[in-house]
Amino acid sequence: MNFIGLGPYKWKYKTDRALTDEEKRNYLEKRKKTSEDVCDDLSVIRINGTYLELVDRWYADKGHAVVYGTFGAAPALAIALMSINAIPDVNGVAATSLIAIAILVMAVFFFAFLYLIHFEAFRKAHYPIRLNRKTRMVYAFKPNGSVIRASWDNLFICKDSHYVPLMGRRFYDIRAHILDEDGLTIRETFTLGYPYFGDEERLPPLWEYIRCYMEDNNGVKKNYETTKLCMPVGERREGLYFGIVRGFGIAAFSPFIAQPLMSPIWAVITWGRLIAMYTSRVPRWPEEIEAECQIDENDPYCKDWRDNDKFTFIEGPWPVIWFVIGSAIAITAIYLTVTSMANAM
Template identity: 30%
Template sequence: MPLIKNVIHRFHVKRPLTARERELRLDIRKPAGDAPHYQLSLIRLNSTFVECVDKWYAERGFGAMFGAAAFSAVAFGMWVLVTNIFKHWHPIGLFFLLVFPVLLAVTAYIFLCDAFTYTHYPIRFNRKNRQVYAFRPDGTVLKAPWDRVYWTILGHANPLGWLNVAGHVMDESGKTVLETFALSVNSTSKQGEVKLRNHFEFFRLYMQEGPAVALQRIQPVPLIMLPPIDRQKESWAFGWERITLTLNGSPLLQILAQVFFLPESLFRWIVMRTSKIPQWPQWVEDECRIEPDDPWRREPGYRDEEAIAAMQATAGARRNG
């Protein structure tokens, strides 16, 4: 059922660039933002490559929760209809009897867009061979030259839409979008474009100037890598924490939103337990070999404890001052 499993990950392709995409293009030769940030998206980092999660990772669980809730509501409505249709016959009842199975299929479809897929869809930036690798929903890998990917901000700033930093793979003429993948940060506001640009700037710095510059520029923010999601499935506790962090900086909203976040975290746990951990094919690993004595090697679960302690000390001094 590849269509069901992949529909949520689709982009509009085989099309020309829009005027907005051309206007918001991100040039890899120019700084995209003043405060680069990795936004808790990194899986692995070293002198050869940096690997991050995809745009859907932070939202995992929501689709399954919505699909399950809608499926339950439709199933209940269908049960009420069936138990009463012969007692209080009306022609419109036959119409709903035909519609409800379709609605059940649609809501199950939504659930399966999230569950029974992959736990995440990693993106790898190799600065040595200047290639970008993106894990596709069907388990294959997209490989594209960093210098030829068309980077832009995709979407529209409104409450119902999402903005993402997207990488377009173009045809030879440079006019038609053949394939699209997106980085992990989402936004719904015009102001959020700054956050998106700063997120892209981290990867631009890594590819153009190396890990030393990229990590130096994020200071004083400490480097905290994701847990080893490339080898094991995340815990419920981490899933809940990752969902809650979508409102980072707004503690009151984080508390109020728990009425939604707690059940969503349960469905996220179900999604992760029913999904497969993506595995890079051997040819990708061969092209991304890491030197055994690499001084910039940062593995999953790494935390810059010294920087964390310094940041906490600074925050404490401000509160006491």
């Protein structure tokens, strides 16, 4: 998972700086059509004639930080506890010092991995972005819980990317900058749109979907017809059923090979996703923003998760079956690994 913008330090968006030459080259013009294809890329929460609401860049991969953090924190805690228990049986200052150092190192690792878990757990269930077509305003939740307000017309929007060494690739997104009065200094930044898995080739159709809604006369109707599946969040958390479907969605291209073979891995990731969702709070837009985003009573273009078609057997129940099987395999493997390590010690 690409954590850019979610955490501190190198994962935080850099602000209070000048636009780079690359950002200027990758500028996305709001009134210029950029792609013949239009795709929401499973990022829509709801759409209507007043506003379009999208999920954040971390929503699709939610659960990874919880899993990575848990698998890092658990052994660090176990080693630290075993080291503490070994202190009474150790003689000599040197040996005791080495154990103390080991405990300290493991404690540092433990709290570092706990913080990684906190990237997703005990925060917001998601960080929505709302684009108001009528008032030309954009609202976006930040990871710290505050809300960004900006004029659509004044936003500097560009294609951006971030290289993740552990994965050996770049992840692309549609980045929105709020500039100072000089038109060059970035004061605030957020991701406006994120193509699935950060693929560069999927970015133009997603940008065209967003741009079309805000700029084209028939943008609302076109996007309404394009959107086939709305994410079941907003005033609620993502449910267990959809969480499993979304967690196994990365292998949906091969339901009879990839999903069964990868089921233990994706079951674990899905459990991490569920933990992240159900330990976090549902975001609530401030009352003044809701007041600015009133939907017309007879709006013919209202669509949210309630309008989704039911999943077919392969789309829904099939991943649930492999989630159960994969969970059983993963639990058994973890249990055997832990018991074998305990016996070895």
